[in-house]
Amino acid sequence: MFFVLSKVLWFLTAPSNLLLLLVLLGAGLALRWPRLGLGLSAAAGLTLLVGGLSPLASLVFGPLEDRFPAFRDDGAPVAGIVVLGGAVETGLSAVRDQMVLNDAGERMIALGDLARRYPEARMVFAGGSGRLTGDGAVSESTIVRRHAASLGVAPDRIAYDDKSRNTRENAAFSAALAKPKPGERWLLVTSAWHMPRAMGCFRRAGFTVTAYPVDYRTGSGAVALHATAGDGLFELDIAVREWLGLVAYRASGYTEAVFPGP
Structure with missing residues (x-):
């Protein structure tokens, strides 16, 4: 409801x-x-x-x-990476048989970059379908699984949550897939403007993550005309x-x- x-x-x-x-x-x-x-x-x-x-x-x-600072690698090991969906245009991707990204495409760039930088880290992609009528809808996870190689990531390296429809479900289903151990560092990748709500949901789900914000729309302290x-x-x-x-x-x-x- x-x-x-x-x-x-x-x-x-x-x-x-x-x-x-x-x-x-x-x-x-x-x-x-x-x-x-x-x-x-x-x-x-x-x-x-x-x-x-x-x-x-x-x-x-x-x-x-500006709520969560940009991630700075301090040398501590990264056990896993969770990337939230919202960047893939599923309908166009299915029709054109390639990964078509929207204005939040930096999330997928980060997925490929972090996979390369942390080759031993486990990876979770959380992306079902946000369509109101989900019948027959292609999930973001389905598209990413098909085209992960184009990001330089082996498709079977990623665990896919293809059921979540919103941020709360992203957190709950990712926690069930990842089963993080106490003390492990997991990075959470999503748009900077979405990070406060995402972090709140992951904390509520009992999944301790470190913010990795991307997809900025403003400069630091900048006020811009359009x-x-x-x-x-x-x-x-x-x-x-x-x-x-x-x-x-x-x-x-x-x-x-x-x-x-x-």
Whole structure:
């Protein structure tokens, strides 16, 4: 139920969708109440423009990405590596018979890089299908298994979680696959903006991991304008979704803090 509700509610509350719906609602209201309708459309349209072109997305992203520091190898042995899905376009990958990545593709780059740097480390890839209608959907794990060699990794070196649909399930199913021993160091690879929620879920699952954030959207302390409103709104949608996800996961008991930190 949580999975279905999260998908439906997010469609309605994503800033770009919500503001566009308000523009359309205002246009409809203007047929009967011109001042109210036009005012609502104008306000929503202006907010769309500001949200898309202003530094707002950078300001919302910053605290998420800076919560966990970048990983620095201190020489301690790495027993294993968990890479979270979310970077593979499964439909296109299946149709084109190659691994097609989205804007979070750095997760897969890190998978190949870490496999090379730590040849003795065990590896887990956590990626089922996030589609609301999962029947017949190709999982990310299926695609990665087919094309892991293109990343320089032997497919049978990776343990695949092909059932998880969200971050909570990523953590629970990865823990079941990895069965980490006390004192082992496991790296967790995901986007920097997603790391707080991911770390909270892994802690809740009893799986102690070290953050390995990738896929940064902002520079350190930087506030950036966007060249197109589409770019800014895309980034704003991601950041707002993550903040809402943090609140929802804490309210549901999936994490022990609203904003997990180091």
